[in-house]
Amino acid sequence: MVVTGRPLKRMKRRVTADLHDFLTFPSSSSSSSSSVDCKDGLSGGPFRTRVREFLARNALHPPPSSLFPHLMTWQMLFRVGDQTDGPDSLPSVVCLDVVEEDVTRSRSLYCDQCRVVGWSGHPVCAKRFHFIIKADGSSIGGYHKPCMCCGDVLHLSESKCKSCNHVTSTDDVEDWVFNQLENTTHLLHGVVHSNGYGHLLRVNGREGGSRVLSGCHIMDFWDRLCKLLGVRKVSVMDVSKKYGLEYRLLHAITKGGPWYGEWGYEFGAGSFALTFDAYKMAVESLSSLPLSILLSQGQEPCTRLQDMISHYQSFAKCELVNIRDLFCFLMSLIHDAHKSSSGVDDIACKKSRACTSAVLWSFAGSDIERVEEAMFRVLRAVSGSNWVSCRALRGAVCKVGPPELLDYCLGKLGGKFAADGIVVKARCNPESGALEYSVSHV
Template sequence: MVMNNRPLKRARRNRVTADLHDFLTFPAESPGGGGPFRETVKAFLARHARLTSPPSLFPSLLTWQTAFRVGDLVDGPDLSPLVVALDVVEEDVTRSSASVYCNQCRVVGWSNHPVCRKRYHFIIRANGSPSDGFQKLCSRCGNSLQLSESRCKWCDFVLTTDDLAEWVYSQFEDSSHLLHGVVHSNGYGHLLRVNGKEGGSQTLTGTHVMNFWDRLCTSLSVRKVSVMDVSRKYGTEYRLLHAITKGHSWYGNWGYEFGNGSYGLTSETYRQVVETLSRVPLDQILFHGRGPRTSLQAAISFYKSLSNSELLTLKDLFSFLLRLLQESNMATSESVSTVKRDLGGCPSSRVLCAWSRNDVEELQESMIKVLTAASGETKWVARHTLKGVMCKRASPELLDYSLKHLGGKLASNCMMVQARCSPSSYDVEFR
């Protein structure tokens, strides 16, 4: 049992935050001098955390909490620093109502490890508020109660120790946590939950949470951590999407490697599959002979037309798509002047250095004349058609750049060029 001399008290919203550690950089060093996890975690709790539930309340559980400020971000009208809380639950499995055996250890293949008496849960809740970490709802009236309160002050309902313990154990299964990791006292652990902004976080991204978890594990001398990669992003299996573009899963950014696969999938087989998918040429997918073009082929052609660089393989295509999504997300949170880049990933100023502004404007004026002449017959002109008409006027690079910035240009008759994605062919069209 880890104890310190700090008194039990309720967390308050308006607390002094000047001396709080920065979530984005903490911890910088090991609190236990580089010893085993069972010693470093005790030193960490004694140094940085405070006990939020008395030992007599839950004999098998001790709840600790430490708060952090998130960089220089502020919260509320008083511009107070944004605070996020880390709850640490010390669980004595020999006195717990749960099974002493770890299901995650069984899945990952660590069943041969001796059963550890204690395991530590590290939890960052979705709301992130220090005061909300030890509040529960009354089962009768639904009002919030402090964890240390045994009677509801609203409806006078008496809460038993079993009710409180059941609520605490239910928190281990909550899928809304931004972070939930559990580490046995032998130093082996499991990363059970990571949620970023797509998972409900208001400020912390998944990368922020993983960076913190990685530093924490290093500081506490955690020996090995397993994770079951079920991450999804943009409606797809992110472990596959990231592996095609980067050669490893998203967790591989922090050193996680392929462990056990389903149906006897080995590490070598996984590596070969990733390499094979990454090298699939797009020409094989785009070839359609004399038949009509499918929607998939039209979509690939559309994104190929948007890229400055040539997209040859699936890896090139998905890397470009992820870059587009990243720039789109940046544009929603930052001013247009700081994030406006061309779709190939290079700043516009670097592209313009190859030609003068007059070259671009003259070519676009010629394109506008073609659109004006074609407006009487067909209202919309496909991008590849317009590029084919102008192919002898300029280099392919200058044509691509001019077409990307053609939408919104004013013609001599005060008409504006419009651009759209064709609903039938998925090509960019102008008029």
Template sequence: MVVNGRPLKRAKKRVTADLCDFLTFPAGAEAGLVGPFRANVRAFLSRHARLPPPSSVLSPTAAPHLLTWRVSFRVGGPKGDGEGDEEPGRKGEEGSPPPPPLIVDLDVVEEDVARSRSVYCDQCRVVGWSGHPVCGKRYHFIIRSDSSAASHVNQTCARCGSLLQDFDTRCTVCSYEMSADDLEDWAYLQLGDSTHLLHGVIHTNGYGHLLRVNGREGGSKFLTGRDVMGFWDRLCKMLCVSLVDVNGAAG
């Protein structure tokens, strides 16, 4: 499948030994990207992004100007030593199989600014960057909390609150037909969810905003705020981000 001219890998069974370590990513030659952010983010998505399951992605019906990819990471643990070993090297109790690997999913949402409900960036205005030219794209980097990730962020009816079937705009409980405004409101609620462990936004000019960082106190079972912040710092460095405002970060 090709989206915006870039081929994407189809979702498949995750082999955790092939995933990068969230606690050390990036490593090796990948840390040496030297192009501008707009080129580096495309290279990052081309190498690592996969299409997420339909139930966990922002519905294209709700917001066709928000394109979503998913990059999965394992948390710690060396890659398996044995040939064909599919799991990170975490050991269980003697005589028992190893525990399931810990996986962190990074959702990258590319927002088409020209079709967005908000062409101008409020965060840029607050920090004094309103004089910058308006960029055509902005990228949201989101790690959902454990609870919201487990719920697959199913869309709910705007009238009665019942869960809707995937990509279905009519509620089977109250027969309410979701309007285009209802669908778009739901999509932006997902972006602005205050329970995200990480939410950063970067414009294609390389300037961005760290909107939220949370760790164990914010809903994560195994990531600390320092783990999340360290990942964000390394990711920004790899992508050659010019400057990130952190005044809006909460946690």
């Protein structure tokens, strides 16, 4: 296809070049553009004034949002530096949804996060603003929504699904939008009340399913955005994990505070009336715990933990004296390993994309559907909330299709909807690191 004498792919690249860079937005360099995005470009005033001006200047308000005046949705697109994605090497694009929720017509009038953090004495605000980046890259305010019955994509103008003949009502679409506000898989979900107090509900980096954005990239963006909009205070409940461990504990041992502290977040409240002084004392006591008390002191036989500590002490360039020294050394090893393997990963990704294209060309859509349906049957047969490993699932359907097709379907299985209203969930086992699948009803 040719547009004005140029290939379509080149046209896409020219359009994405006009998008703001997610990694630097908002920056002082953007002040020279027609849509000023730096802090000096917004008039002074409280958050409720700045967010209106910000949306009017930068965001796209799609017509379908008018279906729900109490859930107005704006959309902003960003390019991610010079990164590319997909077999055509098109620039990576991130979609930010800003949902303005009318609290008077909301399904949850009172804010649970305010109650937990101790802000329940604040007057109830009339508006909440949700800032969301979906994991699948789509937009809440777009023209397409999934069928509530089979999961197939429908245009908003279509009320009847062509696959299962289910009639989607306006209430169904509204339910879907509200469910997006409670979804825990978003790469970013922050909510700010019109009084300027907000809550960071979700940050999912690469370990949470992001392909191009790390957790630090998302937090940097959120931090700059809050400063631009004049957000007064933001709370966050630190439940993040890293390498199967509670990251608030791991980061506190190595850095002396939580990971969110890199962006100015401080200890607010702990469980069971834990005070800030008690928290700091516990972190310092645990970090300074000498390794010598964990070693065998000449006793035999040595445990696996003692052997592991001695192993890392033997080839560390500096002496490992306490728990903090040991974990800092381990984190540096992991960081160096990831850094050295980045080039290998890039080559592997290119090969993977080439293999994926070959699979799509070699097999018809009916072949893929047949394999996916076989996988659905296996997962349905597993009772309760049990998880099935990728290896076990592949073995159960090994006779349905060739290995290449099985690998392709397994890679795309997470998030798939079945005809009976179930969705496939995927996760990495926190202990073994193996990929696992399970199903649940929508």
